[in-house]
Amino acid sequence: MTGSILTVAATEIRIGMRNRWVVLAALMLLIFALVLGLVGTSPTGTVKSDPLVVTVASLATLSMYLVPLIALLLAFDAIAGEVDRGTIQLVLASPISRSAFLAGKFLGHLGVLGFAIVLGYGAAGAAIYAVTGASGDGLADLVRLIITSIALGAAFLAIGYVASASVRQTGTAAALAVGIWLIAVVLYDLGLFGALVANADGLFAKSVFPYLLVASPADAFRLYNMALLDSGATTTSLSGIADALPFPAELALLSLFGWTLAALVAAALIFRRLEP
Amino acid sequence: MSAPVLQIDQVSKTFQSIRALDGVSLNVAAGERVALLGHNGAGKTTLFRLILGFTKPDCGSIRIAGEDPGTDVARNAVSYLPESVMFPKTLTGREIVTFYARLKSVPKTEVDPLLERVGLADAADRYAGTYSKGMRQRLGLAQALAGRPRLLLLDEPTSGLDPLSRQDFYSLVDDVAAAGSAVLLSSHSLSELEAKTDRVAILRTGQLVANASLEQLQAESAVPLRIRVRARHDSVVEVNERLGGARINGQSVELLCPVPDKMSRLAAISALGPLVTDFDVSQPSLDEIYRHYSTRAEKERKS
Numbered sequence: 001m002t003g004s005i006l007t008v009a010a011t012e013i014r015i016g017m018r019n020r021w022v023v024l025a026a027l028m029l030l031i032f033a034l035v036l037g038l039v040g041t042s043p044t045g046t047v048k049s050d051p052l053v054v055t056v057a058s059l060a061t062l063s064m065y066l067v068p069l070i071a072l073l074l075a076f077d078a079i080a081g082e083v084d085r086g087t088i089q090l091v092l093a094s095p096i097s098r099s100a101f102l103a104g105k106f107l108g109h110l111g112v113l114g115f116a117i118v119l120g121y122g123a124a125g126a127a128i129y130a131v132t133g134a135s136g137d138g139l140a141d142l143v144r145l146i147i148t149s150i151a152l153g154a155a156f157l158a159i160g161y162v163a164s165a166s167v168r169q170t171g172t173a174a175a176l177a178v179g180i181w182l183i184a185v186v187l188y189d190l191g192l193f194g195a196l197v198a199n200a201d202g203l204f205a206k207s208v209f210p211y212l213l214v215a216s217p218a219d220a221f222r223l224y225n226m227a228l229l230d231s232g233a234t235t236t237s238l239s240g241i242a243d244a245l246p247f248p249a250e251l252a253l254l255s256l257f258g259w260t261l262a263a264l265v266a267a268a269l270i271f272r273r274l275e276p
Numbered sequence: 277m278s279a280p281v282l283q284i285d286q287v288s289k290t291f292q293s294i295r296a297l298d299g300v301s302l303n304v305a306a307g308e309r310v311a312l313l314g315h316n317g318a319g320k321t322t323l324f325r326l327i328l329g330f331t332k333p334d335c336g337s338i339r340i341a342g343e344d345p346g347t348d349v350a351r352n353a354v355s356y357l358p359e360s361v362m363f364p365k366t367l368t369g370r371e372i373v374t375f376y377a378r379l380k381s382v383p384k385t386e387v388d389p390l391l392e393r394v395g396l397a398d399a400a401d402r403y404a405g406t407y408s409k410g411m412r413q414r415l416g417l418a419q420a421l422a423g424r425p426r427l428l429l430l431d432e433p434t435s436g437l438d439p440l441s442r443q444d445f446y447s448l449v450d451d452v453a454a455a456g457s458a459v460l461l462s463s464h465s466l467s468e469l470e471a472k473t474d475r476v477a478i479l480r481t482g483q484l485v486a487n488a489s490l491e492q493l494q495a496e497s498a499v500p501l502r503i504r505v506r507a508r509h510d511s512v513v514e515v516n517e518r519l520g521g522a523r524i525n526g527q528s529v530e531l532l533c534p535v536p537d538k539m540s541r542l543a544a545i546s547a548l549g550p551l552v553t554d555f556d557v558s559q560p561s562l563d564e565i566y567r568h569y570s571t572r573a574e575k576e577r578k579s
Contacts, residue, residue: 003378003381004378004379007375007378007379011364011367011371011375014367014371015364015366015367018366018367019366085362086358086360086361086362087362087363087364089328089330089356089358090356090358090361090363090376090416090419091379092328092330093328093330093351093354093355093356093429094351094356094376094379094380095348095351095352095379095380095381096351096379097348275325275330275331276330
C-alpha cells in the first residue's frame with residue numbers, strides 16, 4: 001500500500017521533471033520574487049525595516065495568486081488527463097486502490113510544487129540578501145512563507161483533483177481549474193474587499209469579514225503570513241486587519257489543512273465512482 | 277480439480293436501452309486459453325470491463341479467484357492488456373514496466389527479462405512516446421506478464437502487430453498458459469487463432485452463441501469440409517462430372533463435403549485412379565464457423 005503510493009509519487013515527480021514543470025514553476029516564482037524583492041523594496045532602503053521582511057510581505061500576496069494557479073495547473077490533468085489519454089485503465093486494473101493512486105499523485109505533485117517553491121523563493125531570498133545586505137531578521141519570515149506556500153499549494157492541488165475527477169476530458173478539467181482559480185482566488189478576494197470598502201466600520205468589517213477571509217484558503221494564507229510579520233515593516237491595508245483579528249492567526253492554518261483534507265476526501269469519493 | 281480462475285455466471289448488462297450482454301456464462305480454468313470472438317459491439321469489451329470491476333453487471337455474478345471483480349484479491353490475480361494501450365509519453369519502456377512491476381510487488385530484477393521476452397530490450401531506454409503501436413502493445417504485454425498473473429485478459433492483443441510479431445506474441449501466450457495462467461483473449465482476426473486456443477467462445481449481440489473447442493464447433497456447426505481435387509487438363513471435365521462440385525480453375529474441382537461423408541467421398545476420389553493427380557482437404561476454418569454462428573441467430577429470428 002505505502003509502497004504503491006510512493007511508486008506513483010516517484011513516477012509523478014519524474015514526469016514533472018521531464019516535462020519541465022518543476023523548472024517552469026520555479027522560474028516563474030523566482031522571477032516574480034526577484035522583481036518584487038529588488039525593484040519593489042528599493043524605496044524603503046533607508047527605512048530601518050529589513051528588505052527581506054518587506055519582500056516577504058509582497059511575496060505573500062504574489063503566492064496567494066501564483067501558487068494556487070500552479071497547483072491547479074498541475075492537478076487538473078491528474079485523473080481526467082489519464083482518462084482522456086487512455087492510460088488510466090491499466091493503472092486501475094493493477095493492484096492499487098484508487099485512493100492510494102490519488103494519494104500517490106498528491107504526494108508527487110506536492111513534491112514537484114514544493115521543490116519549485118523552495119527553489120524559486122529560496123534563490124530569490126538569497127539574491128535579495130546578497131544585494132541589499134538584509135539583516136537576516138526576515139529569514140524566519142521567508143521560511144514561514146515557503147512552508148505555508150506549500151500548504152496553500154496542497155489545498156489547491158486537492159481542489160484541482162476534485163475538478164479532475166469530476167470530468168472525463170482534460171480540456172474541460174483545465175477550464176474548470178482556471179474557473180476555480182478565478183472565483184476562489186481572484187473574485188472572492190475582490191468581492192470581500194469591495195464589501196469592506198462599502199462598509200468599512202460596520203458589523204460586517206468587525207465580525208463577518210475576518211471569518212469570510214479565513215474561509216478561503218488563499219486569503220487565509222495571506223492573512224496568516226501578514227499577521228505574523230513584524231507589523232511595523234508593512235503598511236498594507238491587510239496588516240491592520242491582521243492585527244485586530246477576532247481569532248488566533250493559527251485558525252488560518254486550520255483553514256488550509258481543512259480545505260486540503262476535505263477536497264482530498266471529496267476527490268477520492270468522486271474518483272471511486274468513475275468508470276474508466 | 278480446483279474451481280476455474282474466472283467464473284462468469286448469467287451476466288447481463290444494459291447501457292441505456294442497449295443490451296450489451298445478455299445472460300452470458302463462461303468459465304476459464306488455470307492453464308486454459310480461451311478466445312472470445314465477436315464483431316465490434318458484440319460485447320467483448322463490456323465483458324472485460326465487468327471482469328476488471330470497472331463497471332457492475334445488472335444481474336448475474338463474476339468471480340475471479342473466488343472473489344468479486346475489483347477487490348484486492350481480484351486485482352492481484354488479473355493482468356490486463358487493453359485494446360490500444362497507452363503509456364505516459366515521457367517515461368521509458370523500462371520505467372513503465374518497473375512501475376507496474378512495483379505495483380504488483382514483483383522484484384525489479386524481473387523487469388529486464390520481461391523486456392527481453394517481448395523483444396523490447398533494445399528500446400527499453402527510449403521514451404514510450406516514440407514507440408510504434410506494435411511496440412506499445414508489446415510493452416503492454418510485458419507489464420501484463422509481470423508477476424505470473426492467474427488470469428491474463430488480452431483485449432484484441434494483436435491488432436496493429438505485423439504477422440511475425442503475432443507469432444511471437446502467441447508463443448508468449450502459450451508459455452504463460454503452460455505455466456498455469458488462465459488466458460482470455462478477444463479477437464476478430466480469426467485465422468491466426470486456430471492452433472492457439474483450447475476453446476472458442478463466440479459473442480453475438482451480447483449473447484454467447486458458441487463455447488467449445490474448435491473441433492467440437494467444426495462438428496457441431498456442420499460447416500462442410502473443402503476437398504480440392506486436381507486433375508489433368510484432359511480429364512478435368514470427366515472428374516467434374518463424376519464427382520460433382522465446381523471447377524475452380526483450369527484443372528481443379530472443389531467439393532463441399534459434410535464431415536460424416538468424408539470417408540465415402542475420399543473413396544470415390546481414389547476410385548477415379550489416374551484421372552486425379554492430387555487432392556487436399558481443408559478443415560472448416562474458424563472464419564467459416566464464426567460466420568455460421570454469427571449469422572445463425574439472425575436466420576433463426578427471421579424464420
